Each structure stands twice: as C-alpha cells, then as structure tokens.
Amino acid sequence: MNKIRDDFTKETKRILQERVGNRCTNPECRCLTSGPNYEPEKATRIGVAAHITAAAEGGPRFNSSLSNEKRKSISNGIWLCQNCAKLIDNDEKIYTTNMLLEWKQVSEENCRRELEGKPPIEYPQKEGWICYWCRSFVEHMQPVCAACHAEVAYTATRKERGEAWSTGLFVGGGGSLLFFVLLPQILNAQFDWALPIGFGLGIYALIISAIIAVICGVVSIEHKEKQYRGQPPRFFRNTII
Ligand SMILES: [Zn+2]
Ligand SMILES: [Zn+2]
Structure with a gap:
C-alpha cells in the first residue's frame, strides 16, 4: 500500500536543527547531532527531523484533523538524535504530543538564552509552557501568565466560541427557514402544486428550524475547538478571552 507521507522540506529540517543549536531537542539529552568524520571531507550526522504527530496515518501520535500542509510544517517537527527519535516513536503513550511540544519550547528557549548569555531554565519541571510575550514559564492549565498577565488560551477563546456559535445559528436557522419558506414555493412553481409554506407544519416548522439552528x-x-486541540496554548495581551 502506498501511504501518503507528509515529509519536511530540506529547509524546514535545517531550521529545526539550527533553532536548537544542532543539539537533540530532548531537554534531558541535548547531545550534539553532528561532528567530524574520519574522512576530512565529511561530517558524521546523527540528527533526525522527527514528526511530532506522524507524517502518515497509523504512525505515532497521528492527528487526522491536521491538514497536509500543517503536518509537514515546521510547527509539527522536532530535531532529535537518532536514539531519541526512536524512543518517541516506540512509545507514544509516554512521549505525548504535549510533551514533545514542551521539549521543543524549553530547548529553543534555552538555546536563545545561551545566545544571550543567560542561564538556562530547568527541566524537568512542572508541566507547562513558555509565555509568548515575556518568555517566562507558565504552568499547564494556568489561565494567566504570572509575570506579564497575558491570558492563556488552551482551546478557542470565549470570543471565538461566541463567533462560532453565532455563525452556526445563522447558517442552521437561516438554512432551515429558507428550506421551509422557499422550497414549497419553488416546488409549487415548478410542478403547479399547492404546498403551504412550512409544508403545513405550521409552528412546528419554526421549532424544527430552531432546533437545527442550535445543533449547527x-x-x-x-469545530472551532478542534482547531486548537493538541496545539500549544496561545497567549493574549490586553484582550478579554
Ligand atoms: Zn537525544
Ligand atoms: Zn508572560
């Protein structure tokens, strides 16, 4: 069987590698992923651009809700040594999507700190994330960054849910009203029938439309919530979530 694999481009792999300083992203490994080869013209490479959620169906942590573009984007990649790459793909129950996203955040942050001459943040620590704005550590499910008061959205924000709710109501309610009002008229005109508006259901047509609106x-x-599941949280400043 020919499975569709969403592989990373060469450029994506190189950037993943450089964002963690050519070291394995596992914060407890951090081994170098290249060095000199015996042949003076060659380098020995042991780094792998691994997929956080699998490149193809059936693979570890595969997420069917991701688009093919998202699946091969840099946000779904993690630079690892060959040992750690094997490790994460052999046990997806321990090495969850969340854990790998945390590894990536912590190691990239420590790489940045090293460039800036600052001491690294420690790992393992409590499960958590790095604040997008002030780069301090935010414990998992904590709603606000303690350092800069940015609000942390783990799924859709209240505003996004509100908008999704209105869209659903509008499409579902509007659609079913059109169905009950327009369709009888179209059929009547087409076939010379005499169907009443609402197909004779009267007030029930309204009730059915309302139920369909709520379901939509x-x-x-x-649908909106699904977009943000299995992703790192988003940090909002100066907004009410
Ligand atoms: Zn490693
Ligand atoms: Zn912050």
Missing part, C-alpha cells in the same frame, strides 16, 4: 451552533463551536 454546537457543531460549529466543536
């Missing part, structure tokens, strides 16, 4: 609202919120 709920589905629309669920």
Whole structure:
C-alpha cells in the first residue's frame, strides 16, 4: 500500500536543527547531532527531523484533523538524535504530543538564552509552557501568565466560541427557514402544486428550524475547538478571552 507521507522540506529540517543549536531537542539529552568524520571531507550526522504527530496515518501520535500542509510544517517537527527519535516513536503513550511540544519550547528557549548569555531554565519541571510575550514559564492549565498577565488560551477563546456559535445559528436557522419558506414555493412553481409554506407544519416548522439552528451552533463551536486541540496554548495581551 502506498501511504501518503507528509515529509519536511530540506529547509524546514535545517531550521529545526539550527533553532536548537544542532543539539537533540530532548531537554534531558541535548547531545550534539553532528561532528567530524574520519574522512576530512565529511561530517558524521546523527540528527533526525522527527514528526511530532506522524507524517502518515497509523504512525505515532497521528492527528487526522491536521491538514497536509500543517503536518509537514515546521510547527509539527522536532530535531532529535537518532536514539531519541526512536524512543518517541516506540512509545507514544509516554512521549505525548504535549510533551514533545514542551521539549521543543524549553530547548529553543534555552538555546536563545545561551545566545544571550543567560542561564538556562530547568527541566524537568512542572508541566507547562513558555509565555509568548515575556518568555517566562507558565504552568499547564494556568489561565494567566504570572509575570506579564497575558491570558492563556488552551482551546478557542470565549470570543471565538461566541463567533462560532453565532455563525452556526445563522447558517442552521437561516438554512432551515429558507428550506421551509422557499422550497414549497419553488416546488409549487415548478410542478403547479399547492404546498403551504412550512409544508403545513405550521409552528412546528419554526421549532424544527430552531432546533437545527442550535445543533449547527454546537457543531460549529466543536469545530472551532478542534482547531486548537493538541496545539500549544496561545497567549493574549490586553484582550478579554
Ligand atoms: Zn537525544
Ligand atoms: Zn508572560
């Protein structure tokens, strides 16, 4: 069987490697991923651009809700040594998507700190994330960054949910009203029938439309939430979530 694999481009791999200073991203490994070869013209490389969620269906941590573009984007990649790459793909229950995203954040942050001559942040620590704005550590599920008061959104924000709800109501309610109002008229004109508006359901047509509107609202919120599941949280400043 020919599976579709969403592989990274050469450029994506190189940037992943450089963002962690050519070391394995696992904060407890951090080994070098290249060095000199016996042949003076060659280098020995043991680094791998691994997928956080698998490149193809059936692979570890595969996330069917990601688009092919997202699956091969840099946000789904992690630079590892060959040992750690094997490790994470052999045990997806221990090495979860969240854990790998944390590794990436911590190691990239420590690489930045090293460039700036600052001491590294420690790992392992409590499960958490790096604040987008002030780069301090925020414990997992903490709603606000203690250092800069940025609000942390782990799924859709209240505003996004509200918008999704309205869109769903509008599409579901509007669509079913059109169905009950327009469709009888179109059929009547087409076939010379005499169907009443609402197909004779009267007030029930309104009730059915309302129920369909609510269902579409709920589905629309669920769809929105799904976009942010399995992703690092987003940090908002000066906004009410
Ligand atoms: Zn490693
Ligand atoms: Zn902050």
